[in-house]
Amino acid sequence: MIAHMEKIREIAKKLLEEKAVDLVIGFKKGTLPMMTEPVMIKEPEDTGQLYWSSFCSMNLANYLPKRKEKIGIIAKGCDSRNIAVHIVENQIQRDQLYIIGIPCTGMIDRRKIRSLAAGRELTEVIESDEELTIKGKDFDQTVKKIDYLQDNCITCMHRNPVIYDEMVGEMVEERKDPDPYDDLKEIEAMGSDERREFFSNLLKDCIRCYACRNACPLCYCPTCFVDESDPQWVGKSIDPTDTMTFHILRAFHCAGRCTDCGACEQACPMDINMRLLTRRLNKDTLELYGCEAGLSIEERPPLDTYRPDDYDKFIR
Numbered sequence: 018m019i020a021h022m023e024k025i026r027e028i029a030k031k032l033l034e035e036k037a038v039d040l041v042i043g044f045k046k047g048t049l050p051m052m053t054e055p056v057m058i059k060e061p062e063d064t065g066q067l068y069w070s071s072f073c074s075m076n077l078a079n080y081l082p083k084r085k086e087k088i089g090i091i092a093k094g095c096d097s098r099n100i101a102v103h104i105v106e107n108q109i110q111r112d113q114l115y116i117i118g119i120p121c122t123g124m125i126d127r128r129k130i131r132s133l134a135a136g137r138e139l140t141e142v143i144e145s146d147e148e149l150t151i152k153g154k155d156f157d158q159t160v161k162k163i164d165y166l167q168d169n170c171i172t173c174m175h176r177n178p179v180i181y182d183e184m185v186g187e188m189v190e191e192r193k194d195p196d197p198y199d200d201l202k203e204i205e206a207m208g209s210d211e212r213r214e215f216f217s218n219l220l221k222d223c224i225r226c227y228a229c230r231n232a233c234p235l236c237y238c239p240t241c242f243v244d245e246s247d248p249q250w251v252g253k254s255i256d257p258t259d260t261m262t263f264h265i266l267r268a269f270h271c272a273g274r275c276t277d278c279g280a281c282e283q284a285c286p287m288d289i290n291m292r293l294l295t296r297r298l299n300k301d302t303l304e305l306y307g308c309e310a311g312l313s314i315e316e317r318p319p320l321d322t323y324r325p326d327d328y329d330k331f332i333r
Contacts, residue, residue, distance in 0.1 A: 022069040024185040030064040041089035044073045050142045074124035078234040082108035093121035095278035097178035098311025099234040118181030120189040123170035169279035172197040198300045222287040232284035268294035273302045273318040
């Protein structure tokens with residue numbers, strides 16, 4: 018993955034020199050180990066700031082809605098799918114974009130790496146093709162990257178960009194596991210009361226900081242339903258009912274649109290796996306409507322359209 022960096026810089030510099038785009042949205046290296054930051058490059062001489070590693074997990078599609086410029090943007094598989102969703106939902110036009118596609122073998126979960134340090138401060142993390150070397154005071158360990166991937170990357174079925182203008186490397190082999198939703202079977206086997214208790218316990222530590230909403234590329238509404246005051250749709254307290262209502266409503270807003278990029282889970286300061294809500298709806302959308310979000314810029318989301326053969330057994 019890190020080998021793509023020079024190619025990214027080369028493409029970005031050429032695009033800016035030729036004035037094919039007004040800016041390039043990518044990543045630069047952060048000031049702390051494992052941290053990266055989004056960056057908007059407007060001058061060819063600044064493209065040396067662009068950086069790529071297995072810690073560039075933030076979904077850059079977040080920065081596209083309603084922009085007017087001609088934009089170059091770096092996109093791995095899930096990012097490109099969110100870009101496709103934005104195009105379909107008229108948040109950006111396809112001809113505004115030059116998509117620099119990056120084949121992805123998975124992003125590293127920072128929390129899993131920090132757990133290895135057992136509370137000790139990390140001073141350096143060095144990445145190679147297959148391994149990470151983690152260093153700190155009296156601490157030096159090398160691990161295999163594949164063992165520390167984000168959970169969404171472990172089950173990802175679309176690691177290559179679905180739309181792009183130029184690729185920085187060869188396509189990687191897609192995951193071939195027959196059931197990417199195998200981890201949901203235990204929850205599906207629960208009774209309604211047991212399931213309610215499970216999700217209540219899952220969300221009990223939520224502090225209503227809205228980091229999940231703010232990190233999600235699908236949450237681009239000018240005013241979120243939770244911020245409406247006239248009428249007030251949902252309370253803002255950390256009362257369990259208010260909290261559950263917020264997460265369920267947000268999940269349904271993402272139904273048929275979520276690409277399981279993991280941005281919500283990675284942003285959560287309380288380590289809540291709210292992906293379980295959206296993944297269940299992703300599975301329903303696939304089984305009922307044969308649809309996965311962001312695979313086409315021609316197809317509308319399933320809840321935005323009606324076909325005579327759509328699933329309708331819930332109608333009485």
